[in-house]
Amino acid sequence: MIEINPEKLVKNTSSAGELIFRGGLALQAELGAQNVQRFQNFLTTPQGKTFLLQQTLLQTQNAKRGTRIYNPAAPIIAKGLSQEFTSQKPQRHLDVGDGSLRGVFRGIIGRSQPRTQQENAVRFFDNKLNKNINLQVRYGGEPGQLDQYPNREGVLTNKPPEDFIKFRIRDAVNGRYIIFPALISGITDNSTNNTTSFSYIGRADKVYVYGDYSRSISFTVDIVAQREEDIPIIWEKINYAKGLTLPQYKQFFGKTGVTDNTRPVAPIVYLTLGDMFNDAPGFFNSVNLTIPENSTWELKDGRQMPHLCQLAFDFQYIGKENPTMTSMHYDKISESFPFEEPQVDKALPTPGRRQQRRTQRDARREQFQKDLADPNVSRRQARQRRRQQRRLDREKRRQETKFGT
Numbered sequence: 001m002i003e004i005n006p007e008k009l010v011k012n013t014s015s016a017g018e019l020i021f022r023g024g025l026a027l028q029a030e031l032g033a034q035n036v037q038r039f040q041n042f043l044t045t046p047q048g049k050t051f052l053l054q055q056t057l058l059q060t061q062n063a064k065r066g067t068r069i070y071n072p073a074a075p076i077i078a079k080g081l082s083q084e085f086t087s088q089k090p091q092r093h094l095d096v097g098d099g100s101l102r103g104v105f106r107g108i109i110g111r112s113q114p115r116t117q118q119e120n121a122v123r124f125f126d127n128k129l130n131k132n133i134n135l136q137v138r139y140g141g142e143p144g145q146l147d148q149y150p151n152r153e154g155v156l157t158n159k160p161p162e163d164f165i166k167f168r169i170r171d172a173v174n175g176r177y178i179i180f181p182a183l184i185s186g187i188t189d190n191s192t193n194n195t196t197s198f199s200y201i202g203r204a205d206k207v208y209v210y211g212d213y214s215r216s217i218s219f220t221v222d223i224v225a226q227r228e229e230d231i232p233i234i235w236e237k238i239n240y241a242k243g244l245t246l247p248q249y250k251q252f253f254g255k256t257g258v259t260d261n262t263r264p265v266a267p268i269v270y271l272t273l274g275d276m277f278n279d280a281p282g283f284f285n286s287v288n289l290t291i292p293e294n295s296t297w298e299l300k301d302g303r304q305m306p307h308l309c310q311l312a313f314d315f316q317y318i319g320k321e322n323p324t325m326t327s328m329h330y331d332k333i334s335e336s337f338p339f340e341e342p343q344v345d346k347a348l349p350t351p352g353r354r355q356q357r358r359t360q361r362d363a364r365r366e367q368f369q370k371d372l373a374d375p376n377v378s379r380r381q382a383r384q385r386r387r388q389q390r391r392l393d394r395e396k397r398r399q400e401t402k403f404g405t
């Protein structure tokens with residue numbers, strides 16, 4: 001017959017069976033305390049001190065900058081935990097977090113908060129680390145009420161959905177919101193102008209006339225289903241997002257009283273993206289859906305859709321005001337710009353082209369009279385100087401007309 005614990009190495013032995021912890025919770029606690037004491041005794045020896053020095057030097061060679069400080073408490077804490085708590089064992093490196101006392105303590109026990117914005121974003125969207133948040137909300141809204149947002153149940157509230165940054169698309173025609181979690185990448189803001197060139201006989205260079213201006217914004221949204229319940233919510237919004245390149249047919253009233261639904265209305269939308277754009281009006285040139293090859297699918301009948309997809313948007317920016325060189329091209333962040341447009345005194349009108357020519361002619365006449373009164377300048381030389389100045393004034397006016405100044 002096998003005798004349990006024959007040499008009485010531990011006190012808390014049990015033969016009544018196991019539930020989760022091998023040998024029982026009391027036995028694992030006792031063994032953990034023995035392991036910690038044994039390892040602490042080892043660290044007081046010359047071999048233990050050499051071990052700590054080696055680990056500290058090796059940790060400084062780590063490739064990632066934030067993990068180069070060795071945590072001497074990590075092996076001690078790990079020795080005290082049973083194998084059922086393997087996933088809870090602390091990391092080898094010491095991360096001081098935000099530099100506060102709390103951050104240092106959490107770093108010692110291996111529970112430091114991520115320090116970079118990218119790591120915080122990953123933590124925010126991880127439903128295992130952030131279990132109390134439901135990022136996916138329904139498609140919905142109310143026409144004419146921009147401050148009414150749908151929640152996960154489809155109920156309208158005046159509280160915007162909780163997200164890492166603000167991202168939402170407002171269908172201005174139907175008054176509905178399409179809101180995805182802001183997993184956005186590849187933002188491109190492209191501004192272009194169109195000019196018309198003219199060529200004149202006898203001139204090598206061209207004259208350019210300003211035509212118009214256009215601005216387009218492209219970006220990609222990664223859409224992830226964190227749980228099975230997200231599948232119908234996500235694909236309902238994808239369905240209506242694909243429709244934002246199509247018109248909506250509204251009721252048309254004719255002069256004879258006949259009505260029909262054949263009048264198309266352009267798909268105007270309002271885009272909100274962080275503090276760059278806040279309900280910026282425009283329309284989508286394209287909405288492209290891509291399903292990655294490594295995406296998994298939901299297997300339940302009726303919901304067999306991918307868990308991961310990408311929507312690429314090409315947004316044609318219309319804007320809220322007539323654009324100029326000194327306009328505020330980004331919404332809320334522009335409010336913090338220190339620059340102010342110079343005030344123009346409207347009581348002093350800007351001289352026109354005719355007034356400019358008159359002023360230049362008066363200046364040439366005055367200079368011509370001075371040259372005639374100069375005994376060292378002949379009348380012929382005075383006329384040559386006047387002709388030369390006339391050519392310079394003409395060229396100056398031409399350059400100002402060419403470049404719009």
